[in-house]
Amino acid sequence: MTQPADVHEALSLRPLAAADWDAWYDALEVAFGETESPERRALWRALTEVDRSLGVWDGSVPVGSAGAFSFRMAVPGGALLPTAGVTMVGVLPTHRRRGVLTALMRHQLDEVHERGESLAVLTASQPAIYGRYGYGLASWQLAVRIDRSRVQVARTGSADDRIRLRLADPARASAACERLYARRVSLRPGMLARSPGWEQLPLLDAPSEREGHTALQCVLAEDQRDGELLGYARYSLRAAWQHAGAAGQVRVREVTTATPEAAAALWAYLLELDLTETVVAENLPVDDPLLHLVSDPRRLSSQLSDSLFVRLVEVGDALSSRRYAAPLDVVLEVADEFCPWNAGRWRLHSAGRLAGAQCEPTDAPADLALSVRELGSAYLGGCTLAALAAAGLVRELRPGALAEASAAFAWDVAPWLPHGF
Template sequence: MTQPADTPPQDALSLRPLAAADWDAWYDALEVAFGEQEAPERRSLWRGLTEVDRSLGVWDGAVPVGSAGAFSFRMAVPGGAVLPTAGVTMVGVAPTHRRRGVLTALMRHQLDEVHERGEALAVLVASEPAIYGRYGYGLASWQLGVRVERSRVTVRRSAAERERGTELDRVRLRLADPARAAAACERLYARRVPLRPGMLARRPGWERLPLLDPPAERKGHGALQCVLAEDRRDGELLGYARYSTKVVWREGGAAGEVRVREVTAADPESCAALWAYLLDLDLTDTVVAENLPVDDPLLHLVSDPRRLRPRVSDALFVRLVEVGDALRSRHYAAPVDLVLEVADEFCPWNTGRWHLHAAGPNAAAACEPTDAPADLALSVRELGSAYLGGSSLAALAGAGLVRELRAGALAEAAHAFGWPVAPWLPHEF
């Protein structure tokens, strides 16, 4: 593959940064690679959010045949720091140009740029998870989906509600126009970001994504709705839920569906109130949510968790671009003093031994190169899987992916890398 050029030769593939004028052709090629055509509203949103200076294309003559982009995110990590993170996106290769090194060239160029920018982390959502492990991305978070027979469950009252009694319940629910309520909802969302690893701080423009509601994508559902949970004493926003409903009439009556897009709550009472509302809407008998944290309170709020029919699927893949910076930027659940021998064929500056030291959960960590004997050996892929606290190093060792070189080191590392709250990616990108 040739180096970037203004006018690529007609008989060679050329990798070069995207020009704004080429966006439509570049995105057309991406849609072909994915075998789908997006609604105009969704395409317009992605066009507005595309960071052209972080987008790459491979051309065969004048025809785009490969693409990769990145968003300049900030992502929460264990301990509450919100770190600059490259959100890898819009990766595709034309079906006519597979297995010709196009994707590898794009990944190589992109990770070099992330390295030059000084971003310690890169993340992505994989359309095909088997692809990205060879580039050092490890599965770091899962998402929970539920499909609830609402007539078969009830929502338990919180301890605070039981103590005060329902007549003193401070949570008031109110329907609101999703667009008009968006600014207040975004402020609440922003306050929640540091509390859960994997959450993304939304930059200007990204507040449009949760409101995206193309009629062509509704699949029989009505328009997007928003219910607010407010403190009835002073009107403070405590939580919100975005959802849509589809009414289906059968012989026995209405059997509609509630599709839950998002539930964000600042405390247990507002969380319980919002789920009680969603599970009690007239003319419906099924509630569906596709993306919840795997430790979502809903699992414990309902009277019969089996009726949730929970299922888990892969979500966020994490790649440590700068091992030292990444490991000293998070906190650890317990004291840790280890030497990690890291293998990284794709980003060789990470390969070697790293001494990780932290005195405890609230202490700053140190991580520097060392020649000392290693305690654990693993690849950067497994380090990415464990980074947010969602995958246990002990489980990875059980799969033969982490090797213990000093007795006791694995238990120490698994405990320290864990985190009380499961990581979660709140939305697509």
């Protein structure tokens, strides 16, 4: 049994037992100040990996929690790497500033390292917290609110001729949608392969969470010629009326497409639904096709939010496992106080996009100096090392090294996390 650092000896940290899940999760809800629907709670219980979940207990009372999911995440180049999805992290307000969170993070990262997972990721309710543990902001998400009367979607005649739209029951269409989703995962860094059970998350539709919207709906975009599924959208509607007429809302939950024609057809469908005034989507990639399909991008009323934070648990393996957009040969001086096995100099070299990479410890002079947090931010290719250097977070020690490494780490598709965990 591991004791949290700098806390009273009455507190103990131990793995979660299945029988303690309800009390453990109750404490998490208190820490977050919210009570989830029975449907959502039941799903999280089914998905919880008890052997990867930790609790801090004050006597018989759970006061802190942290868990992890065993994910496979896409990285630049298309590899799906075993990744710890850090989740359900919370501390009761009565036990803050007593070392509980640090103890949970310490124990968890040690376990991730022992399991051989080179990456850990999370979404942060309080982003300021996790930098101290080496997590760097690696991807953003785009939210839009569209006045549909002011926007049109560009479509071609060939797209209309090829694509057939069909409404389908979300649950019955789920298997086909999941097969399409699975084919798309490796194409965008940050996407997660969905293991059995996770297909239920995008279908979750608790009546208490609808906020006046209809039940979840699904529209399929199929090839007219052979019926192949080329895309789908999940959404709901909320009716509203004003003196001037209908003012309903379309809430877009997910749009996944395999072709440009399917993207155009589905977004046109969503923006042309009768009796609606606005279309809202809370989580799109920052390079979503919608930005280029609409006639007036100013009418999107877009907003950026932080999304996925990445932590390199094993620097050598993580940097060797992705591809690089350009050749590079650079020595990185990495600072990592929380996981000291990463600290030191690493030589990273690759012949470019079509080649693999190697990252090994070295005694050679350093070309760039940065912390593991900045490596996490740059890892998926959405944040450049040059931008981090402009903020004073990366230091160039060899002239030219920054431009070389920044170009190599960048990727042509923005990283994106399609759903939370």
